Amino acid sequence: MGRLLGHNDPGTTLRYAQHAEFEAERAAAAIGAVLRGEADMTGVRLAVARARRLKPSASEYSVHDRAVPFLSVRVHPTGTKTWTCAFGERKVSLGRVDLVPAEDARRETLRLQIDGAEPAREVPTCFEFALGVWRGSWVDRCKPTTVRGRGHVLKARLLPEFGPLRLDRITRQAVQHWFEEYSGTAPGGANSALRLLRQSLKFAMERDLIASNPAASVLPNRRPRLSRFLSRDEIRRLHHALDRHAEGRRGAQADIIRLLLLTGCRKSECSDLRQPKYCRRAPNHE
DSSP states (O other), rough: OOHHTTOHHHHHHHHHHHHHHHHHHHHHHHHHHHHHTTOOOOTTOOOHHHHHHHHOHHHHHHHHSSSSSEEEEEEESOEEEEEEEEEEEEEEEETTTSSSOOHHHHHHHHHHHHOOOOOOOOOOOOHHHHIIHHHHHTTSOOOOHHHHHHHIIIIIIIHHHHTBBGGOOOOHHHHHHHHHHHHHTTTHHHHHHHHHHHHHHHHHHHTTOOOSOOTOOOOOOOOOOOOOOOOOHHHHHHHHHHHHTTTTTTTTHHHHHHHHHHOOOOHHHHHHHHHHHHHOOOOOOO
């Protein structure tokens, strides 16, 4: 045992053995007390009320329970909080804090440690998830144009590739292969579709349907930086060119370009302007 611990001192080896035996006895006593319902759950760190008060940060973090070894609350940057059990080298989700009582999470953690069997869970296909709970989470909050745009990307790009797969069967390699093929014909469209896929899988991860996001580490295509601005001389020449068309059949287009230049609006915002909506008559003071 001394060689395993990296030393040959018999006294140190004995102390390590005594400490290990003490920890094993304490863990066994805690397991028995919780399973019999006799454990004192007052004053522990992870009461439900305290777990719910944990604040999200820029990155994910975990807070461990004092009463039961291997149990912790994982806090996502979005504010979602889940009970997590350390199961071997993996972490198993036991459900969201607002849905699973602390006592149930502790008992399930101890059961997993004793039985050594991870609980089975039902994972939906990408098709069921994307058009079901994930779409329902944003469809009422987005503009109609956004809903149509996301729907088109889902039906034309994501669901034909990943729809039949269970969420936990989508791998990084599959996402990378799909993205590279799409990027060969439409780099910008591939970036938009990858962004939507990331959002959906992140939502699935926060709902404990998958352990990690396979699209998170796939790098998007680089886009050229548009940092070119017109000089004063170029702006003056542009106005002269627009003046030449102001009275002709292209007068409306000239006005739109001038409005773009003065306001920084999008092209569609300028072309869709309607006088009754944005222009008011001057008040009559007669």
